[in-house]
Amino acid sequence: MKRASIITYGCQMNVNESAKIKKIFQNLGYDITEEIDNADAVFLNTCTVREGAATQIFGKLGELKALKEKRGTIIGVTGCFAQEQGEELVKKFPIIDIVMGNQNIGRIPQAIEKIENNESTHEVYTDNEDELPPRLDAEFGSDQTASISITYGCNNFCTFCIVPYVRGRERSVPLEEIVKDVEQYVKKGAKEIVLLGQNVNSYGKDFKNGDNFAKLLDEICKVKGDYIVRFVSPHPRDFTDDVIDVIAKNDKISKCLHLPLQSGSSQILRKMGRGYTKEKYLALVDKIKSKIPGVALTADIIVGFPGETEEDFLDTIDVVQKVSFDNSYMFMYSIRKGTKAATMDNQIDESVKKERLQRLMEVQNKCSFNESSKYKDKIVRVLVEGPSKKNKEVLSGRTSTNKIVLFKGDIALKGQFVNVKINECKTWTLYGEIV
Numbered sequence: 001m002k003r004a005s006i007i008t009y010g011c012q013m014n015v016n017e018s019a020k021i022k023k024i025f026q027n028l029g030y031d032i033t034e035e036i037d038n039a040d041a042v043f044l045n046t047c048t049v050r051e052g053a054a055t056q057i058f059g060k061l062g063e064l065k066a067l068k069e070k071r072g073t074i075i076g077v078t079g080c081f082a083q084e085q086g087e088e089l090v091k092k093f094p095i096i097d098i099v100m101g102n103q104n105i106g107r108i109p110q111a112i113e114k115i116e117n118n119e120s121t122h123e124v125y126t127d128n129e130d131e132l133p134p135r136l137d138a139e140f141g142s143d144q145t146a147s148i149s150i151t152y153g154c155n156n157f158c159t160f161c162i163v164p165y166v167r168g169r170e171r172s173v174p175l176e177e178i179v180k181d182v183e184q185y186v187k188k189g190a191k192e193i194v195l196l197g198q199n200v201n202s203y204g205k206d207f208k209n210g211d212n213f214a215k216l217l218d219e220i221c222k223v224k225g226d227y228i229v230r231f232v233s234p235h236p237r238d239f240t241d242d243v244i245d246v247i248a249k250n251d252k253i254s255k256c257l258h259l260p261l262q263s264g265s266s267q268i269l270r271k272m273g274r275g276y277t278k279e280k281y282l283a284l285v286d287k288i289k290s291k292i293p294g295v296a297l298t299a300d301i302i303v304g305f306p307g308e309t310e311e312d313f314l315d316t317i318d319v320v321q322k323v324s325f326d327n328s329y330m331f332m333y334s335i336r337k338g339t340k341a342a343t344m345d346n347q348i349d350e351s352v353k354k355e356r357l358q359r360l361m362e363v364q365n366k367c368s369f370n371e372s373s374k375y376k377d378k379i380v381r382v383l384v385e386g387p388s389k390k391n392k393e394v395l396s397g398r399t400s401t402n403k404i405v406l407f408k409g410d411i412a413l414k415g416q417f418v419n420v421k422i423n424e425c426k427t428w429t430l431y432g433e434i435v
Contacts, residue, residue, distance in 0.1 A: 002029065002030045003031045004022075004031070005036045005041070006025075006043050009047040009079070014079055017105060019147075024105065039071075040074065042075055044057060044060060044079070047081060048084050049162060064095065074098070075096050076100070078101070078105060082099045083126050097115045102167060104127070143415065144383070148182065149173065150196065151199065155202070158272055162336050167198065183223050191226070191383055192383060194232070195216075196231075201243055202238045217229070217247070217253060218246050229253045232258050244292065256326070256401045258298045258299070264318055265311075268312050271305065272302075285322075285323050298329070299320075299328045300330075306346050313356050316360065332350075332354065365427060372403065372430060375425055378421070378422050379422075380405065380419070382418055383415075384397040387411065395409045395413065399430075405420055405429075405432055407433055419434065419435050
């Protein structure tokens, strides 16, 4: 039997799409393998958010050259980098047989057939960017977690981001299809449903029937079963009251909300094209915390954006301290060709970026520890994920607020919800016992 290997770079959307690519190959009669040297087809599902992504991908393609010469392995490149580069990829690396953007993965069978039958030397598909990719009953590497893409593309055009240029404009998946997917995965035993999109809470803006993100969440929660719903990533500008109200009233929806900040400075936010100010962001946080007691908030933050002054940076520190995020994903700004920010004046020196990132991380670590400490002596509901990666003697699970909890218990509890009393709190991990 033929074997295919899929290598994934980038975000959860890519992980989701890789699962679909694997399913397509399985439907074609291929076994999926992680042993690249024995593969008859190798597909790289790529990312292009960061400038350095190309170096990583080119390096892997260099490694695959020998495999191509030895076995005649079919080499494919999909994802955002493939969408961005198109024909240029084949010119740089003639070993590549197939190049296709995210929305074209449903055409893998016809591309494979043409290459296998020597009907074509290279197949390049980077069109159809306004179409929705195929819906497939894919496996996601976990029998208790299923991810579902609810939107594709992005209309925001933040000045630092390449995504709208490679994933196209926003397209929403019909509500009925998403609910059907949820029903299907819950019936198969999924305990965690993850909704994916570049901006999930703009869901439905391209519809004329009134369907929106709040309605989608409400309909999903009507599906019978014991499971938790998470979603990434929302945009603060589109976080409406009806979405907050639906989250507040439904216990099935995770009480960990990712609220990308990017900067605490209104001046920098304007240059980023984010559509909100420091004050509006803090007002939204206050509203969420008042309506959803015990909510955990996380954020994305960029330091060293072009023109960021010390005062701007201190505004970011101020927001982090006022909100007290459970966790933040913090990055130094890096130039991304093709974006508006890449050509802005007053690019920040790397040494300044590094120093600011270090200061921000120290503040965030204190906030993370303070938020974890609030769980001491509390009883929390935990979804058991299995043995801890670092200590097989204990189980690991996550709360509705996405806190990692370690505790002793029978492996048979995997995939079940249990109540755990928290006895010890560390910055990133809680320790307890089943009650």
